[in-house]
Amino acid sequence: MDPLASLRHLVQTHPLIDNHAHNLLSRAAATNYAKYPFEQITSEAQGPALRNAPSTLPLQRAAAQLATLYNCPSSDWDRVKAARDRWVDRDYEGLIRRCLEGTHSLLLDDLLTDQDIEPFDWHDRFAAAPTKRIVRIEVVAAQVLSSILPGGYDQSTGSPAVLQPYLNQFRQSFHERIAEAIADPAVVGFKSVICYRTGLAVQAADDTDDGVLLQSFARTVSRGTGSVYRVEDKPLNDWLVRQALNQLQSAKETDPSGPNKPLQLHTGLGDNDINLILSNPAYLQALFAQYPKVDFVLLHSAYPYTREAGYLACVYPNVYLDLGEVFPMVSRDAQESIIRESLEIVPTTRLLWSTDGHFYPETFWLANKQFRDALEKVLVDYSLHGDHTVDQAKLAAADILFNNSNRLYGLNGKANYNGGLAPAIGPLSGPSSTDALEIFMQNNPDIKYIWLQFIDLTATTRVRMFPVREFAKIANKQRRIGVCLAVFLMLQDDSVCPEGSTTGQFYMEPDLSSLCRNVGLDSKSATVMTWWRSEEGTELEGCPRTTLHNMTSALRINHGIEVTCGFEIEVILLKCITNPDTNEEDFVPCVNNHSWSQMTRETRRLVPLLEEITEALESIGIDLEQFHAESAPGQFEFILPPGSPVAAVDTLIKARQVVTCIAEQHGLRATLHPRPHPHAAGSASHAHVSINPATREESFLAGVLQHYPALTAFALSTDASYDRVQSGLWAGSEWVAWGTQNRETPIRKISQGHWEIKSLDGLANMYLAMAAFLAAGCLGLQENQPLTVHDCLYDAATLSDADRSALGITTPLATSLSQSLDSLAADTALQDVLGPSLVQNYITVKKAESKKLNTMQPEARRKWLVERY
Template identity: 55%
Template sequence: MAQHGENVDGLRALIQSHPLIDNHAHNILSAQHVLNYKSYPLESVTSEAHGEALRQSQQTLPHHIAVKQLATLFSCEPSWEAIKAAREEWVTRDYKGFVKKCLEGTHALLLDDLITDSDIEDYKWHDHFTASKTKRIVRIETVASKVLDDLSVAEQTSSVRPTLTRFVQFLKQRIRRDIKDPEVVGFKSVVCYRTGLDVAVTPAPTAPHAADYLAAVEKSFQRIVRKGAPFRIADKAFNDYVVTLTLDVIQEAAEWSDAKTKPIQFHTGLGDSDLDLVRANPAYLQPLITQYKKIDFVLLHSSYPYTREAGYLASVYPNVYLDLGEVFPMVSRDAEESILRQSFDLTPTIRLLWSTDGHFHPETFWLSNKQFRDALETVLVDYVQKGSLTLEQAKQTTKDILFNNSNVLYNLNLPPPKDKDMLQLATRSTESEATLDLDTLVTHNPNLVVWVQWVDYTATVRVRMFPLREFVKIVKNQRRIGITLAVLHMLQDDLLAPGGATTGQFYMRPDLSTFTRNAALNSNSATVMTFWKDENGKDLEGCPRTTLHRVVTALKPIQVTLGFEIEVVFLRKSDQDGGEWKPLTKTHSWSNMTTDIRQNALSILEEIVTTLASIDIHLEQFHAESAPGQFEFILPPASPLAAVDTLLKARQTVQHVAEKHGLRATLYPRPYPFAAGTASHAHFSISPTSHEEPFLAGVLEHFPSITAFSLSQEISYSRVASGVWAGSEWVTWGSQNRETPIRKIEAGHWELKSIDGLANMYFAMAALLAAGLIGIANETPLMHADCPVDAATLSTEEREMLGIVQQIPKTLEQSLAALEADKDLRRIMGPRFVERYCAVKRAENQKLAAMEEGERKQWLIERY
């Protein structure tokens, strides 16, 4: 429940002010036509009706609401006559000023500019009123009509009759050209208006009815041709064919390119009176959505009155998006709120888009945006006050619907609105919340034991165990878990680093989104990760999960994704040689399936895969790595906090399966000096990619400080060497270069190689992303060029030409010193935390340095 009015007021302010991307609109009338009410009735701003029905629309609730709101826009009496008079004066005096007012708050427009070819302003004209350049949405039926026009003209000059074959050839050329056109960001079909959404899927050439299908298309095509110009594509077989032909071309482009394909919008639901409302149901599109999995479908106009059907499609198909446009201001306020609530029933909020369907009259944009913001405010504030959403979730939903989702879907690569200082935001406290049906869990598994976990500064996973009924009390704030503050200075063997004290405590708050049963253990138990709170319930500086979450929040609306590779070496303790750990497999090489692996490791690897899948962790792949007994398991990408949580859970599960077979799965960085080491490579991506250069520049500038967290023990630096495929020795980056610490994979997607399993991954990722955040906030220029080779093999002059001037630290102390000197990174991570962390790492290093090498290796293998 929201407890503080000022917090809800902040949400209200965000909804009313956040810049928006209008993902579906049309051109505005030119000044000389905007007062031509005979051709363009002003009443159409609140109705799709025509003629007498349009005149009667003045007696509808949407019209009455619009009159009151437009009266505030024009500062006049709330009557239709007064509005038209004030409007005429403003338009005559300052039309551009009028349009600017109506488009206030619009960051970018995506225009279907083929609705008509007369009386309107060119799409580029609209750039005067938005922060970003206007982009085009291509209406395919209009393109098809123009192709027929061209073929008809050609017939008159060359006596060559239009044929379906020639039409197909020219339409494909037009669509391919638009796919390549950077001004075009998507396509649109109005087949709903013309012949309905029950579009027939083109059969395969070998299908029994393929010939009959093509014959029907041919007859349909000829009927349209015989009617002559101007051509209107409104004959079902041919209309369906135009749609599927376009989808074939778009999907073909997607299959031949790594670039994100351009989506296609479909008019669905209410519209002009010439449509068949029954066949305007988006459910008819299900066969197409299933057939064309690589294409994103946008269901326009809220699909009203079929919003729930559209929401279902968007919930079960990852390539379906629901646009919330046009119903604002076409329906009553109650209906607007109901439509919004229905859209939230099932649709993932990252696949909800906003549009005005603004067209002709500038007021259509103003009214739509005003009414949508008001309705969204009512609905989201209500969800927050009733506890359905946290404030943070409601704010993120707002940003996603208004800006982020369209920015990503249409590959606009627009920079996020600079509504707040990102570095300042990074110092604020945030937390995530989740829900879990604890009552049902208690009923069905009352003897469950919950392991409440946290990760300390030595990357040791510590745990308190609670019977389920006691855990429920903790979740319901009926009791608290107090943990001594000494943990903040504690080493693996419970000794304290200098500065540690035995007084004071913090409190762990479970994050129910991480609640997962323990697999491969003879135990009726589950684990849950935590946030750390102080005595007053506020976030504690130095909580690993809070630190990462705070940095990710500061980066928004930039979307960050992480993915990890788990590398482990499977060891079996020898009955001889003093119980020394020996590799499970010796005849072993990278990505090889040797006899040794098949006989001794394959069944264990497959058991790991199925066990992880049983707790909903689905590996992307797994394979043999280079060193004896070494294997790699690749996890799927996820949001940062969820990705690290999953990494830790997956590692624990790998350990559990290994222990069942008397093995140790170790993360030790360099078990054998003659073989490759063991890393925990991290993939990190940002979207949009427009910030990739300053982000990468920030990472490289602060790289020595990042290694204080990513290479967190002295043994970690045994991998900082040339020729061992671990990122080599110099701070740089390279496209698909595995001998640079940062490997660029594609735009906005990199791999961090200078990291291993001894790191507290929450801190390592927080430091990495914080460095990128600093780069974006400071607009740091990227001075490093793309390095094509191992920088260690270059001369000093060759490195300097590439901007490579700094080595990766070769010792833990060098990394800690760099962190202590890095004011920007220290400020974001937390100054007191950094001081404690460095004290712990130095005490840990001193302890390990005092051990004999063999003892130290075994000590670490048994703990990591």
């Protein structure tokens, strides 16, 4: 395993704590560019100066990256904004969720503004841990002033002495507000923007002449307009900082074990109202020495004073350097330079990460993406030169992204890194097994057993169980687990096709990125998916996960295309009864009064079960996008989050297991049978596939349509699957076609480069089904194939032959597994891409399985499938 690959993976996927950010705009204000110019995502410029932003390198880079986020074919700024508008209009919260992926916790300074934003606790839904507050002391002071002098003060009406009672009241109220915030568990720190107001040359000692403070107070309130005050008079601003520090230091002296609440200070880069000279954190040196029990965080990399800030973080044990805001405000070279400068003398235990994200979710996405890329490049470069070991670099990355903020702010969070369903990025990459397993066990100390799991060609889940101590040997390559090659040609009842052999074996290699605790059953265990390896430890043709991984990689490497997948689980909940006549068990609907997206009296009885499933999935990092009743009696749909193809299928497998286990605890059977009730609608397992960029979507789709008869052998993998291939069942109807938002075509186009595959059900080996779909698209790209099948807006089965021909719709869907297998056997191009040996084994297994099932009576066959799927 390449150690640098494990470093890259950790940098790109480790959860992060965003130690300094601000509230997001409400949906109503999210596209109000007149008030909140979108160009400010990469610029501190305002007004006329902001017009130059599109000609800056940071904005041009951001535009190109946002084009990939929005699936926009062009990085033209106006087209990028238009694509953004469409996403905001369609699914604003979905955009936010995408932009905050990987964020464990947000620490929000929620006093940037009180207009057009969502409250701080609203942001909880987008991170793994609850949002915490950072209190801005200058805003607290302004709020206190508004409460005691709501009408303002006219300085010409008398001497400042008349304001002494108000100053006394202000002192007391300000102290009380700071004390309340120190005691508030939702508050984890404070912030001062004195850098903006009067500069960082804060006077370290209190004025002996109280008249100086009174005069400053008088000037401040006289500049207030009604109840609006801006505190920007140096003696008063300096006093606010000292008073906050006095209270923070006193709190630590009174209770050394109490919560730690640092003071953040804006330094360096800022708007045009900042005095750049006075934004140098070197001015704060005396203050750090005067308050040794208070921790200080120098925000925004102190750019362009990064080295000065780095020196302070090196020599003062109570000073930390935050690396935020410059991402994405400066160029790539500048970002890498800032990280290098910060590492010149600063201990990596004193560096923190933040986005300074505000208003727009894209500010979070761009900052996180660019920071991870820059950090990866710098740490890998130092590792290659031997400046530090890979393990030291990995620890530094984890500290900067998570551990340092977690410790400094007393968050007590656990980084769920490889503890849930982290993205799988390939058989030969990812963090070292030792690290991944150790992190997982630290987060899940109650786990005693690990299940090694794989899905065979019949979509049967096969499991081996190990005590943790034995699994550790497997993960660390001190032990290998061999599986007989007969599995390649094995049926669900463990019988082996005549072509199979009991000689030889392959080895299961755990993919630690899929390690996830089991929930929904009484077991102190976790599950991990596996790659199949040869005797020599190389990739083995026939491994479904490897096949899908390789297809995903081929699209990325050969065509520059990234693929995202997401799945819908449809299950029918059945209850098991004993037939009094035959004394045999049978499965019947658990409800009768039931219909699509409706809550009937019987359906409502199942709500606790549905919510239990949802909460169990959430506990292992699978956040459902929605769930609802489907059409058949007892049928429900659960919509899973998207991810990279292998990771998305891993998520699907795990989620199905959770649904099944929890249903069993309630005495029900959750089946994936394509149509257990002939009188009702069937169950699918629809897949959403997106390619990015979508500039060649027509060739991709053309390849899929050309090879659709063959790939159906993987998607509709049993004879029972074809009971759904009928017009009027909302299952894709009967012809190879595609249509924009047409649910009666096998492929529904949702948006540019985004399709839903409808002729697909839960009995498929989903790794192979998705690999076949991507392989067909890849063939279309290789051949630059034109799209000759046109957008169909109707159920093609209801059209005349002439109308179908005019749309280029000429191929009917197979009506049996036998037809699909024949098409697959004849499609040598698809076989070559997927692997001829794999395809031949699959055809052999499926023919044998079909023969076995067709010897059964229909009811016995139905029960057999319900028991197994």
